[in-house]
Amino acid sequence: MAETNTILRVQGLKKYFPIQRGVFRRTVGHVHAVDDVSFELTKGETLGIVGESGCGKTTLGRCIPRLVEPTDGEITFSGDSVGGELRVQSADKERIADLRRRVQMIFQDPMASLDPRMTIFEIVSEPLRYNADLTQTEQRDRAASLLEKTGIRSDYMDRYPHQFSGGQRQRIGIARALILEPEVLICDEAVSALDVSVQAQIIKMFKQLQEELSLSYLFIAHDLSVVEHVSHRIMVMYLGKIAEMAESDALFDRPRHPYTESLLYSIPSADPSLKGKKRRVLAGDVPNPADPPSGCYFHTRCPYAQEICKTTAPPLKEVAEGHHSACHFADTLPLKGYQQIISERRSEPAHE
């Protein structure tokens, strides 16, 4: 693995939640939150993970540092700091602890991710308590330098979270995530709760940090346009399975899954010339994850669905170089890329 430069490999990850019904709370079924997901993350790369609510992306993110215990699957980490590979499969406490030092997470809600009763310094330096052996001064120095790096003045270190704005709190969370010098950061909707202007700043900071510290990111979001700027590759999820996975540009230019296409359609655009033009909107709602449709999960809302889609679940296949799709007709469907969609809408008559 050292030659290929893969830093994180996830294989066959599954997470099923039991459903309990009836008088005696029997387990009548399972919600397949994450259903057999496999991918690789290269060093220095950002993999964006997109999908609607309930598609399993957050659960997937939490499974990797084992904040949630997966039902099945294997996670292999091979960074610089580890001799060979770090394969985490069973509940091996030491391995998990090791993994967590290298894979850190940033959460969505800046309010909830910081303990309101601790000072900024305490919050940011807390990971050092359990994973390193530094003196108080050393801790303060480290915390100070990371805070500066993420744009918080270090003389604010003894203040409390409620004295900061949302964007600043998110920066503090990032500083905390970085203090153990991890190699992979999982950003779980890290900018979704912020104002758009602040989002842009934070994303810019992410990219700078990536360059400076050679980080690899798993960037989870529900907004494709946000993901596009940050990611090298994008993975689209639907009801726990991967629908499509490709390089950013390739995904936007020529998607190979109807779901991706509809996501592209739904990206709002600030172009005034598109005002009043129709937008094609996906019909129906996301099906109940406890009772997914047969065959291809997407067939109930897919404009191109055929008989086979109702009966057979399509496997994830490589349809072009580095471009995977789970659709029976991935090669043949004339799916439109983003630019195409925009220009089509421009030329359409205005909607009355």
Add this chain to the structure above:
Amino acid sequence: MGAALSSLEESTTPPGVHPHLEARRETQWYLFRQKFRTHKLARVSLWVLLFLVVTCVLFPEFFSPYSPQRVFDNQNLPPSRVRFFDADGRFSFVPFVYAFTQELDRETFQRITVVDTEDKRSIRIFVLGDSYRMLGFIPGRLRLFGVEGDQGVFLFGTDKLGRDLFSRTLHATRISMTIGLVGVLLSTLLGLLLGGVSGLQGGWVDGLIQRAIDVILSIPTIPLWMALAASIPRNWSPLGIYFMITIIISLIGWTGLARTVRGKFLSLRKEDFVLAAVGFNAPMLSIITRHLIPNFLSYVLVSLTLSVPAMILGETALSFLGIGLQPPVVSLGVLIQQAQNIQDITLYPWLLIPGGFVVIIVLLYNFIGDGLRDAADPYS
């Protein structure tokens, strides 16, 4: 790069204030105290409570004119009337009482008190009275006030054995208040422990503890206390009985706190900052002590304060029924017990004054607890 980014940073200091000024440490406790201050009733109550603690719990010997066991010749005396104006209407700076005699009324066959307006007895400050051991070991005789002459001054009257009710009430308040505190501490510990385990472990442990709480709550409190209290062997030492009563009362009291703690734990468990702590290998114990507990400490304080009244009322009820504390350990409940029937209360209504003390103490704790609750929730 850091410098470039910090120029984008939004500031929380108001415009006009130099951003380099040292920020006040706005700890959660500081905010908490601020909010508490706005609740006037609670603040006043706190001071009154402190006053009671000083006069009745710490130094009742000093503030009461006589030893609570001292027997006078005059039983069932109504409260002495302390006067500033004498029979002729003259004002005197020094308050005084008239000497009195007790006579038998020929018609009603009741004892009535007749004052002698010629014989004024002044109230003195800082007199030497019955000896005592303050706080159990400091010997002394100095008392706040007393009266000259051979008769006593009885601010609350005397009981049927001729003992000064005022002195007895002060000392009894000490017992009643401390039982409340000790009991509350016990039940708080129990509640924290069991509620915490319940909320954190979940699973069958949680279910078990919840069932136990349900069972305890289903049994009417007073009958249960009565049954437990009645099973204390009568020949135990008064102190032993005191402790048993405390334990019994706190055995029921922990349920409320346990439920609150459990609820808080359940909700806090899912908070992102807890998850983050797991994510950097914080051991469970650290998460509990450093993250969870400080976040609901204020609720524990509120619950603590609000359970004291229940404890005090419980002990008072048991002692009133005669199955609680026994003399010589005298609480307010024991005092009220001497006023059990209608005849006594009609003739000697001042015997109910200790009851008034109970009410006041309970009210104080309720007000303070109310203030604390407002201050704790919602947190800012």
Add this chain to the structure above:
Amino acid sequence: MWAYIVRRLIYLIPMVLLISIVAFIVIELPPGDIFTNEELQLRRNGNPNAARIVEARREIYGLNEPVISRYFIWMGRIVFDWDFGISVLSQREVTEILRERLPTTLLITALSIIFTWVVAIPIGIYSAVKKYTVFDYSTTFVAFLGMAIPNFLLALILMLFAFNTLGWGIGGLMSQEFIGQPMSMAKFLDMAQHLVIPVIVVAMSSMAGLVRVLRGMVLDEMGKLYVLTARAKGMPERVVIWKHILKIAMIPVISTIGWILPALISGETITAIVMNLPTIGQVFLRSLQAQDSYVSGALILILSTLTIIGSLISDILLAVVDKRVVYS
């Protein structure tokens, strides 16, 4: 919905069992048994056969069996024969005592609940609507006071007042002349008069609590948007209150039966002792002091079961009113 009810009913059984165990433990705690006092008496009278006489009695009642067997014998008799044992103090069957005293207890408890609602609901709502007025402050004050006064103290004070000022006969369920007489209007009125104070005393602290809870809930609701909307639509205030707010405010009222019941029964026990009412209170105290275990055990069991049934009813009522509860 039915699943919820069935589930709650099924929970009832283990709960009652657990309570019976607790009741049994509590009874067994004091050293000795129901014949201990009798033995003491016999000895004091100089009876040389004291031990043998009592032993024979113990054999008959199975009191020499190990603890566990005693429990099952006791419960068995109750469940299958409806036999709660005997009272050595009054030489009667416990069942008879229960039959005699339980109805009055239930009567007073029921009256207290009704009184609580009738008084607390309007006051609670009104003090919220007219918040910060004299009415509000005074009711809040009285409410606090009501929760602070021990009920036996309140009973004493009210009795004092009624006796001296109003000239009422107090103590007991009815005046001397009506005891043993058939029911008549005069007797009915007399009983009603005697019941006034007990009901007030028993209901007081729950009433006070309910007033505060209601006030809080109504205040919360009044701040909500849908009330604002209704007002903006021109709905008269009275209708707003009665139609919308009442529905929400009813929730704590109904759910409070759950915790009010043990409080009421608890309070009733003491009040009855002070006011000499022919309910369970006095019997309970005497049985505890004399170690008349069958009586105490039966009483604890019955009282707790009543409480559980009460809270079951309140839970079901609550589920009917507020469907959200069913799915939690």
